[in-house]
Amino acid sequence: MAGSRDEKLPGVHTGHRQRMREEFLRTGAAGMADHRLLEMLLFYAIPRGDVNPLAHRLVEHFGSLSGVLHATYDQLTGVPGVGESTAVLLQLIPAVAARYMQQNASFDGQIVDVWQLKELLEPYFFGQRDELAYLVCMDGKSKVLAVRKLGQGIVDTVQIATRKVLEAALSCNASRVVLAHNHVSGVAMPSQADVDTTARLKRVLAETEIALADHLIFAGGDMVSMAQSGLLR
Numbered sequence: 086m087a088g089s090r091d092e093k094l095p096g097v098h099t100g101h102r103q104r105m106r107e108e109f110l111r112t113g114a115a116g117m118a119d120h121r122l123l124e125m126l127l128f129y130a131i132p133r134g135d136v137n138p139l140a141h142r143l144v145e146h147f148g149s150l151s152g153v154l155h156a157t158y159d160q161l162t163g164v165p166g167v168g169e170s171t172a173v174l175l176q177l178i179p180a181v182a183a184r185y186m187q188q189n190a191s192f193d194g195q196i197v198d199v200w201q202l203k204e205l206l207e208p209y210f211f212g213q214r215d216e217l218a219y220l221v222c223m224d225g226k227s228k229v230l231a232v233r234k235l236g237q238g239i240v241d242t243v244q245i246a247t248r249k250v251l252e253a254a255l256s257c258n259a260s261r262v263v264l265a266h267n268h269v270s271g272v273a274m275p276s277q278a279d280v281d282t283t284a285r286l287k288r289v290l291a292e293t294e295i296a297l298a299d300h301l302i303f304a305g306g307d308m309v310s311m312a313q314s315g316l317l318r
Contacts, residue, residue, distance in 0.1 A: 105121070105125055109125060119150035120141050123153060124136055124137050126174065126178065130170040138166075139167070143161075143164060146164055153175060155214070158172050158176055161175055161176075179212030184208075195227045195228055196221075197227070199301070199308075202263055202265075203301070203308045205232070206232070207303065209265075213267060213269070214269060215238060215269065216266060216268070216269055217237050217266060218235040218264070218265070219264075220232070220235055220253045220254065220263070221263040222253060222257035223259060223262065225260040225261065230258070230259055233253040233256075235249045235253065235264075236249065245264070245266065245286070247285065250262070250264070250286055250290070254290065254293075254295050261295070261296045261298045262295060262298065264286065264300040265300070265301040267302070267303040267304060268302060268303070270304065273302045273305070273308060274302075275314070283300045283317060297317070299312040299313075300312070300317065
C-alpha cells in the first residue's frame with residue numbers, strides 16, 4: 086500500500102550488517118546474489134531490523150535486482166514492508182547511476198564511430214520508463230556541440246517535432262546531427278513510424294544544409310543504427 090511504513094523487524098545475529106559490509110569491501114559485488122546486494126541497500130533506508138526477508142520479497146516480486154530498480158514508486162510501495170524511505174532510495178539509485186554515466190561520457194574530439202555515440206547517449210536513456218528523444222548536434226568535423234532533449238512521452242508515444250529539431254540544430258549552429266530515442270518495449274528495432282519520421286526530418290534538415298547523420302534507437306541495453314541498417318537513404 087502506498088505510504089506504508091518501512092518494515093522494522095526484530096534484530097538478527099549481532100554484527101550481521103557489519104559482516105556484510107566487510108564482505109562487500111573485501112570482494113565487491115561480483116560474488117553477491119541480487120537479494121544480498123539489495124539487502125545492503127535496504128540497510129540505509131531501514132536502520133534497524135532484519136531486512137533480508139524484504140530483500141527476497143522484492144526480488145521475487147520484480148524478478149531481479151534490475152527489476153526492482155526499474156520499478157515505479159507506486160509499484161514499490163505496493164510491496165508489503167516498503168515505505169517512502171525505501172521507495173525513494175531505490176528510485177534514487179538508477180537516477181544517480183545515470184548522472185554518473187552522463188558525466189563520464191564526455192568527448193572532446195571527433196565522433197568517429199557509432200559506438201562513441203552509444204557511449205555518449207546511453208546514460209540519457211538508462212532506467213527511463215518513458216520514451217525520450219534527443220538530438221546530438223555536431224560541427225562539420227563531427228565534434229559534439231551539444232546534446233539537446235527534444236521530447237518525453239508516456240510509453241511509445243513520444244513525438245519528435247520537426248520544429249524542435251530545427252530549433253535545436255540551428256541554435257548550436259550544427260552542420261551534422263544525430264537523432265536518438267528509446268523504445269520502452271525493450272525492442273530496439275525501428276518501427277515504420279520511426280522510418281517515416283527519419284525520412285521527413287532528413288529532407289527538412291537538408292533544406293537548411295544540415296545533415297542527419299543517423300537515427301539511433303535504444304532499448305534494454307541494445308542500440309540499432311538506422312544508418313548502418315540501410316534505413317537512412
